[in-house]
Amino acid sequence: MSGRFLTVFLATMLTALPIAGHAAPSWGVGLHRLTLEDPVDHQPMSAVAFYPSWVKRGDTHIDLFRIAGREDTPPAPGRFPLIVLSHGNGGSPLAHHDLATALAHRGFIVLAVQHPGDNVDDQSRIGRFSNLYGRPMQLSAAIDAVGQDKLLGEEVDSRQVGVIGYSAGGESALILAGGHPELQHLRQYCEKQPDDAEACERAASLAIDDDVVEAAPDSRVRSLLLLAPLGLMFGRQDLADVQVPVLLYAGAEDHLLLPAENAAALARRLPGPADYRVVPGAGHFVFMAPCSAEMREAAPQLCDDGEGVDRMAVHDSLNSEAVRFFSQTLTAPQTAAQL
Template sequence: MTISGQEEPLVRVLYDESRRDLREPGRPRPVRLYVWEPRDPVAVPAPLVVISHGSGGSGSDMGWLVHPLVESGFRVAALDHHGNNFVDGYEPEGFLHVWEQPRDITFALDALAREQPLGPVGAAGFSMGGYTVAALAGARIDPQVLLGIAMGAAPMPALPEFPDALDALLKKYSELELLSALESAAADLSDPRIQAVFQVAPGIGRFLTPESLRTVRVPVEIRWAGADTISPYEEDTRPYLEHIPTADGCSAGPDVRHEDFIGPDPAAVRLRVGKEVTAFFVQHLA
């Protein structure tokens, strides 16, 4: 994808041998990686920002975050999270086993570090990707909350791209298998290489433990959508803002919707937030 004269990213699929493919259990988990190199690095090695997309999205569709960073001298890597991207299609685990997404980023960083030294590393994420990057800084899920949803004792949040995800998951796995998977939900997924985090309209905040959020020590900046009905402020942004000691942020606008951060056209709010993300990482990584 070329935007505003930007070069195409290097695209490749890596395979995590420690986890399985959701469609073919005998194969390793695929992690598609898009890497943009800066023409004029701000430093050598260039600081790296990893980007996590929202539910049903793709790293290839995050140009509004990618290109301001690349133009400012950052190296940028975006991912496709297996089972939760429009390139390969959807699987219920991709939407509900959200703790696998931070592991995708750590796996990708390990692979990139084997190829060349990494500069300072930051992480930015939209929607579910906002949870993903917070988990890399120490946020942890409360598995009891997820268990309540699985058992029908608590409401399932909206998943517009896969509204029947929970039913599909319950048909695919036995109760014992689901309970075993939930044991992984509360794991510490922090990555010490992450030095700063930017969340845009973050999701999953209602599922996180305040205790884990209080352990976050890296700078965290947040932008939320004032008219968001997918990841509402009270349920999904306030927990990050109130419990993370280093968190700061503001609304992207009272009339901004979650959907305004999605789509091919460069909406004004995306252009503005993309510049704010870049300024944040210039301050903390460059």
């Protein structure tokens, strides 16, 4: 009996057993690094998948992150919904690893893309239209590619997709779901709020480059989770085609992307009712995973949440709500026993 067949056989027998209280199964978590093709310039692009695994063991250290999962363990047999994750400007695909592992535990495959030219190691595309439109194109390309992956291709259900977008990743998620950003909105905002250097330096320098191609919406996207999203470029009409459920979070004390002009404005302007949550006292970085000791030493500014804010408690609630939201808005995971 082959190892793969034995794994499928055992999983089928166990998932066929009744579960007390009808609770969803809790899998182990596997990590898998992928090399994809950037649709902007056809150069290599990396991503990390978090997936339900039959193997429950240990942690993995990657860079400054301590992740509750193991690399390339056998995937749990079944068909699991796909969630793509878009990090913020200059960020990392691992910055939300606890959210990704919480979803993988409950039967979702989460694919976190490292946006070329806009990540912790390379910021060469920040402030260019090829980045504004390239990011959502990269997410669509990742959805295409994971279905062909040798390890996960048989387990992923890429017909219905959720998107998690943090900060600038929220803008990318909205474009992927049908939003149409307009630079004029950003310019008008900066005429009223010239002291907002974070946003308005971007407006002054945003450049059209040779690689720019306007991104098309992806009809596979069924729901969005937006965390402290960048929303300055979207008016009400620009969001009219975003016809999917949205769960939206902001920190009440976010001084990088002011909630009144970004998250709260999006909640008012989206065509359908957004489930809008505000975390009291929290700043912009509270939605990144709780910091390891290495992260606190290397980047303390990303770890300081202010007096009275408990990032662990915030994430316990956020992760639970994300599982609930995607369980309601995407096709339920199918275990081997159900196929």
